[in-house]
Amino acid sequence: MGQVIVVTSGKGGVGKTTTTANLGTALAQLGNRVVLVDADIGLRNLDVVMGLENRIVYDLVDVVEGxxxxxxxxxxxxxxxxxxxxxxxxxxxxxxxxxEQMKNLTDQLAREFDFVLLDCPAGIEDGFKNAIAGAQKAIIVANPEVSSVRDADRVIGLWDAQEGERSPAMLIVNRVRPRMVARGDMLEIDDMLEMLAVDLLGVVPEDDHIIVSTNRGEPAVYSRDSKAGKAFHNIARRLMGEAVPILDLEADESFWARFKRIVGFGRS
Amino acid sequence: MLDLISRVFGRDHSSADIARERLRLVLVHDRTNVSPQFLEALKEELIEVISRYMEIEEEGMDVTLQTAENQVALVANIPVRRMKRAAVGR
Structure with missing residues (x-):
């Protein structure tokens, strides 16, 4: 049986679809059989990020309705x-x-694939409830900003309150700008982890390559010099059970930030 | 540069510090927006524990979470009918 993993966030626009597309592609590159499910019914998006929008004949609802x-x-x-x-x-x-229909569908997919990744709609209403129904694992995507972390906290609470066998939620902090963190103008990962009391799955830096890759419909993990792509690759390996260290974002650190950290001022 | 110096010497709060503090408070508020079932369960367990030591008036009992500007308090008003003899002098 494969793993069914939902990618969710509460807040919209934090990078759920980008995360789903990149993780799925990276997992497939690593030799897994992967299926991506766009659970955002009415607002189809994953197809364009994957560059597959011209190939759709049937969709999820067609399958569910027979x-x-x-x-x-x-x-x-x-x-x-x-x-x-x-x-x-x-x-x-x-x-x-x-x-229930969603759960049946994901159960069926899990029999044929190693990974079933569900791109969850924003919000915590029906679409969210359906998307998490059949998942055993949840990836919470959050940006390092107050509104996003707050929504992540809500969603983690709802995930924990679900019945059935479920692993604790895993956090991906997306769109991190290391220089701003070093300057003290962006929330630190450790603070987010402490407040949310959740395990860290990965940290993805803000990266212009994401926009370019979305323009082209080719996930950033294909691009050799995309830092975000590299981060998603590492996350995929962690999902496979490998112990991969968190990407060193400090390579990007400014001189002053490094100075402050080395001299011992500021929080490291 | 002045800004930087004051930050280096910790006089000023960086915007990340402000965000962290605001977030902490928001989460405290959000998480205390608890369901009536949660408070009811808490109340029942309180009654159980307190009843071992004193006789209380369950109907007059009031348990609420009160939110002040930067903290949350659990306020319980529990009228006591009488102390249990066994508990006195323990």
């Missing part, structure tokens, strides 16, 4: 042999799928 077989609806990735996408329906609503 209009298409699962095999027909799975879209094979352009570059990776063992990577598939199940697209969200565009002209339907969240309530057209029930939590």
């Amino acid at each position: 209009n298409a077989r699962l095999k027909q609806a799975l879209i094979k990735d352009k570059r990776s042999e063992n990577l598939y996408l199940l697209a969200a329906a565009q002209t339907r609503e969240k309530k057209d799928v029930s939590a």
